[in-house]
Amino acid sequence: MDFSSKLLENAVYEMSQLPGIGKRTALRLVLHLLKQPEDQTSRLALALENLRKEIKFCENCHNISDVALCEICSNPRRDKSMVCVVEDIRDVMAIENTSQYKGLYHVLGGKISPMEGVGPQDLTIASLVKKVKLGEIKELIFALSSTMEGDTTNFYIYKQLEGVPVKTSTIARGIAVGDELEYADEVTLGRSILNRIPFENSLKAN
Amino acid sequence: MDFSSKLLENAVYEMSQLPGIGKRTALRLVLHLLKQPEDQTSRLALALENLRKEIKFCENCHNISDVALCEICSNPRRDKSMVCVVEDIRDVMAIENTSQYKGLYHVLGGKISPMEGVGPQDLTIASLVKKVKLGEIKELIFALSSTMEGDTTNFYIYKQLEGVPVKTSTIARGIAVGDELEYADEVTLGRSILNRIPFENSLKAN
Known part of the structure; x- marks a missing residue:
């Protein structure tokens, strides 16, 4: 794509580094920000920077905290x-x-x-x-x-x-093989925790 | 969604303000940034801020410049x-x-x-x-x-x-080059018949 502005090109490039965001989507997102009040962009930039710099991980379970x-x-x-x-x-x-x-x-x-x-x-x-x-x-x-x-x-x-x-x-393998955990519905995921099976059994199942 | 971190919640919220980005996608993007080197996030934040603050519009055509x-x-x-x-x-x-x-x-x-x-x-x-x-x-x-x-x-x-x-x-409004006639909508097809062009002109265009 041929941009008329280096600033725009740079912003689109950085945005398109995110997973699942191509150049066209990145351009759409960036042009949207340009139409919004200036502080929306500042808040987004600040939130990302703060998160990246100050994020801690729980020393016991390594969860974000x-x-x-x-x-x-x-x-x-x-x-x-x-x-x-x-x-x-x-x-x-x-x-x-x-x-x-x-x-x-x-x-x-x-x-x-x-x-x-x-x-x-x-x-x-x-x-x-x-x-x-x-x-x-x-x-x-x-x-x-x-x-x-x-x-x-x-x-x-x-x-x-x-x-x-x-x-x-x-x-429990109530969740379809190959599916990602985060997309499972709550009932299936909840039941699969209640019905967990010994690891040895899961080896036999494969 | 229940986040364990205010920093994370804030970043996800700001990201989900972009068009077409829901909370889940925002979380995925933000977690991706956390896994990348810190300067990727800085570059993204800086590129967005710079663009928003320093963008100019051409005084003649109002294009971004x-x-x-x-x-x-x-x-x-x-x-x-x-x-x-x-x-x-x-x-x-x-x-x-x-x-x-x-x-x-x-x-x-x-x-x-x-x-x-x-x-x-x-x-x-x-x-x-x-x-x-x-x-x-x-x-x-x-x-x-x-x-x-x-x-x-x-x-x-x-x-x-x-x-x-x-x-x-x-x-000109009409059927896209390479499209099948039978899938075109009535309005487009109707207009493309009304606004037909001399056959010789269509030869020149190719």
Whole structure:
């Protein structure tokens, strides 16, 4: 595209770096901002900068949090013997919405994916294993999306915990194989937590 | 949605103010930024702020430009006797891409739309009329989208120019090149028959 302005070209370029936003959509978004009051753009820019610079992650579960220990981890009414292993904060939000789960979470920050160059060391697996070995956690619920990467990650963690006395389970495959967690409806997702099965059984199922 | 962080909530809210971006998409975009290097977010924020604060509009055609007179208006090889009236910069870019037009443009900044509270005074119509009355422009080509708002705007400008010796035309409406006749809507097909052109002309165009 041939822009008549470097400023515009630059803004469109940066906007089109976001996933799912092509050049045309980026141009539409940027032109929309130009028609709005100036402070809308300032607020957007400031919110993004502040988030990126000041964001903290809960030191226990690695969830996004404004304080050192997130709301869930610091809630005395949550069951600390149960930890649900998820990929990112969207999965935490999705499971919280079901109101079916009262334990804690552990946010991995992704899945093991050799294709995308994500190895176990890029995720918070070491911190999870360390936490489990302390012995306070009785059950680990794997709630990663049921893709090959998710299964690989589950299995890697499972192997790391061999010999550690902790029960492992995965959420029930009520969710279609290949679907992303965040798009599942609440009833299905809630039921899949209630009907979790021992990890060994899920291996047989595949 | 229940966010665990005010910073995150704020960023998602501001992002979801953009057209076509809902809360879920906004969350996806913001979480993507969190995974990228910090300077990507800074560059995006800066590009948007700079654009919004320092953007200029060409004083002749009102197109977006970094200088007082845009590239097209200041190009001595463009035909200054012809002005194409368009809604916004995207239309300029679309027409420029065809390489079929060598005249100038006039960017209205929108269409007259009582439903959205846009009247003639919100657009650059007065400046267009003034420019035409100077007498240097021989032909005005209306290239607004053929919606009710577009037609109203064309007609309003046409009325404003009553008695002014300038030729007015609109871009041809018809079946898109490569389209099947049977899928065309009745109005377009009807108009394309009424406004048929000599066969020899269509040969020249190819």
